Every structure is written in C-alpha cells, then in structure tokens.
Amino acid sequence: MKHNVFPKDGLPVFVLFKAMSGLSDKEITNLILRNTERNMELFKLLLPSIEQCVDLNIQSEINALEFIGRRITLSKETTKHPASIAYDVIYNSVLTHVPVVNDSFYAKMFYLAFMVRRLLLSHIDPDNHIDNRDFYGNKRLELAGSLIGLVFEDAFKRYNSSIMV
Numbered sequence: 001m002k003h004n005v006f007p008k009d010g011l012p013v014f015v016l017f018k019a020m021s022g023l024s025d026k027e028i029t030n031l032i033l034r035n036t037e038r039n040m041e042l043f044k045l046l047l048p049s050i051e052q053c054v055d056l057n058i059q060s061e062i063n064a065l066e067f068i069g070r071r072i073t074l075s076k077e078t079t080k081h082p083a084s085i086a087y088d089v090i091y092n093s094v095l096t097h098v099p100v101v102n103d104s105f106y107a108k109m110f111y112l113a114f115m116v117r118r119l120l121l122s123h124i125d126p127d128n129h130i131d132n133r134d135f136y137g138n139k140r141l142e143l144a145g146s147l148i149g150l151v152f153e154d155a156f157k158r159y160n161s162s163i164m165v
Contacts (some may be wrong), residue, residue: 011071012052013116015064019090020105020112022061025050031113032120042120092157 017028029046033039058064062083069082072089090108091100098108 011068012049012056013112014046014049014053015056015058015067016090016094017109017112018053018058018061019064019068019086020061020109022064025053028113031110032116034113034117038121038124041124042117045120045123046116088161092161096154 014025014028017023017031021028023031029043029050032046033042056067058067065083065086066081067086068089069084069086072082072085090105095108095111098111101107
C-alpha cells in the first residue's frame with residue numbers, strides 16, 4: 001500500500017507534534033524554544049502554526065492523528081481508521097533514523113523540536129545559525145554495504161506491511 005505522505009498544501013508543525021505526543025500548545029512551545037535568548041522572536045514565528053491548530057480544532061492526539069490520516073491518500077481503498085494510518089506513517093516514515101522505543105515518539109518529537117528551533121533561528125539570523133554543508137565535519141560517510149542494508153530493510157518492512165493488510 002503506497003502512501004502519499006506529503007500533501008501539497010503542507011501540514012502545520014504543531015499538528016505533527018500533537019499527533020506524536022498529545023502535549024499542550026504551551027508544552028510544545030516550551031520544547032521548541034528551550035529558553036533561548038530570542039524566545040519572543042521565535043514565538044512570533046511559531047504563532048501561525050499554533051493558530052492553524054486552533055482554527056482546525058485540533059486539541060488532542062487523536063484529533064491530530066485523524067486529521068493527518070484524512071490527508072494521506074492511499075493507492076488502494078482501505079477500511080483502516082485514519083488515525084491508524086497516520087500512526088503507521090509517523091512510526092515508519094517520519095524521521096526514520098530516530099528509533100521509536102516502547103511505542104513512544106518522544107525521541108522523534110525532541111529531534112523535530114531541535115530541527116524547528118534551528119530553522120527558526122536561521123530564519124532570524126542566517127549568518128550565525130546555518131551550518132556549512134561543505135565542512136568535512138558535517139559529512140556523513142556510509143559504505144555501500146550499510147546503504148544496501150538500509151534499502152533492503154525498508155523494502156522488507158513495506159513488503160511485510162503489504163502482506164499483513
């Protein structure tokens with residue numbers, strides 16, 4: 001079963017945070033801001049995402065999962081609940097290099113908060129917060145064997161999920 005995970009009109013980041021954690025807007029904001037010296041500037045940039053979440057009436061984890069599940073288009077008709085589809089996509093397709101331990105998305109959520117914070121800081125001050133991608137220390141070298149193993153693992157997971165349906 002193939003998922004079109006990325007809708008053309010995007011997904012508010014707060015909806016994804018709520019789907020992964022069920023935290024309140026204040027808790028998610030605190031997780032992203034982390035008491036940086038530029039909290040007000042960062043909060044002003046986060047505000048549209050919070051307002052979208054309020055406008056869409058997404059207040060809980062199940063609301064967020066259902067919203068995401070309805071926006072994911074499937075190649076085949078399915079009887080699965082939209083929240084279940086969204087959970088599977090977040091579990092298997094979002095930040096795949098970050099492990100899910102005991103069905104908890106906290107590691108993914110903390111990494112996403114780190115990425116959002118870095119993105120907002122680079123928007124405010126591009127000179128101080130953008131990494132040099134050409135710097136050798138920022139390079140990740142992986143050998144062919146481990147890359148083939150990752151491709152096989154992904155294909156095997158998809159094969160197993162298509163058999164289970």
